[in-house]
Amino acid sequence: xxxxxxxxxxxxxxxxxxxxxxxxxxxxxxxxxxxxxxxxxxxxxxxxxxxxxxxxxxxxxxxxxxxxxxxxxxxxxxxxxxxxxxxxxxxxxxxxxxxxxxxxxxxxxxxxxxxxxxxxxxxxxxxxxxxxxxxxxxxxxxxxxxxxxxxxxxxxxxxxxxxxxxxxxxxxxxxx
Numbered sequence: 001x002x003x004x005x006x007x008x009x010x011x012x013x014x015x016x017x018x019x020x021x022x023x024x025x026x027x028x029x030x031x032x033x034x035x036x037x038x039x040x041x042x043x044x045x046x047x048x049x050x051x052x053x054x055x056x057x058x059x060x061x062x063x064x065x066x067x068x069x070x071x072x073x074x075x076x077x078x079x080x081x082x083x084x085x086x087x088x089x090x091x092x093x094x095x096x097x098x099x100x101x102x103x104x105x106x107x108x109x110x111x112x113x114x115x116x117x118x119x120x121x122x123x124x125x126x127x128x129x130x131x132x133x134x135x136x137x138x139x140x141x142x143x144x145x146x147x148x149x150x151x152x153x154x155x156x157x158x159x160x161x162x163x164x165x166x167x168x169x170x171x172x173x174x175x176x
Contacts (some may be wrong), residue, residue, distance in 0.1 A: 005069055008094035012127045014071060019119075022126035028119045029074040031084070036061050038081045039072070046102035049163070056086075056100070057127055070099070073119050075112050082107040083161060085116040095131035095172070096124035117150075121175055127139065130176045138167040147171055 003014045031039060036058055043056045049134050070088040074081055083103035087096045098120050103112045124132050134142050135141045138157065148154075152171040161168035 001030060003030060003065070003071060003130050007089045007096070007128050010093060010128055014123075019073075019123060019126065022122055024119050024122050024126075025115055026139065027075055027077065028073050029076065031061065031065060031074055033062070035067060035074060035081065039074070039084060041083065042081055042102055042104055045105065055126040065122065068107040071123065073116060073123065075103075075116050075119075077133070079109070083112040083116050085120050087120055089127075089129070094129055095133050096120070096127070096129040112134050121173075125175050131172055133170065133172045133173050135168040135170045137162060138169050144169060144171075145169065147173075 001015065002018065005012050005014060019028065019030070021028055039059075039061060040056065040058060042074045047055050049055060061072065063085075064072055067163075069091065070086060071111070073085045073087070074094070075083040075085075079090065081104065083101065085101045086099040088098055096116075101113060101116055103116070121132055132152075136147070144154075148171075150173065152173040154169050154171050156170040158168045158170065160166075
């Protein structure tokens with residue numbers, strides 16, 4: 001499967017083979033149509049819509065597989081979905097936006113999140129991005145600390161970002 005994304009006015013063709021050649025672990029692959037139902041189940045298992053309003057839907061996944069300017073990376077173990085990470089791109093920015101990550105409860109604490117997060121950064125770099133952007137709930141101090149240890153710096157606070165009124169902290173890191 002091949003996917004086209006546009007980063008900083010440059011068209012990039014993305015395949016699993018290209019990602020693996022860039023050093024991404026072979027347990028990581030791009031989402032395909034056959035993965036949609038399992039991915040939706042994982043999303044519903046991991047996220048409470050009370051706190052997150054932009055959960056993945058079938059049509060959103062289909063859009064990303066097709067013409068959407070982003071990639072969903074899957075982590076699999078023996079053909080079982082263990083987690084996913086979503087990256088979005090903008091045609092006029094040289095940054096990738098780390099949009100979402102979820103790990104199946106059976107695989108939490110086993111390195112899947114770290115593998116996916118590292119794969120997000122490697123994917124962004126392989127496709128020509130020089131920065132990774134992300135946002136987190138302001139009340140998630142443990143996650144903020146983890147990102148800061150990885151070199152992410154806060155650059156903006158957005159009030160009332162989440163459905164329950166919680167603010168977001170936007171963070172970024174140069175990856176080149």
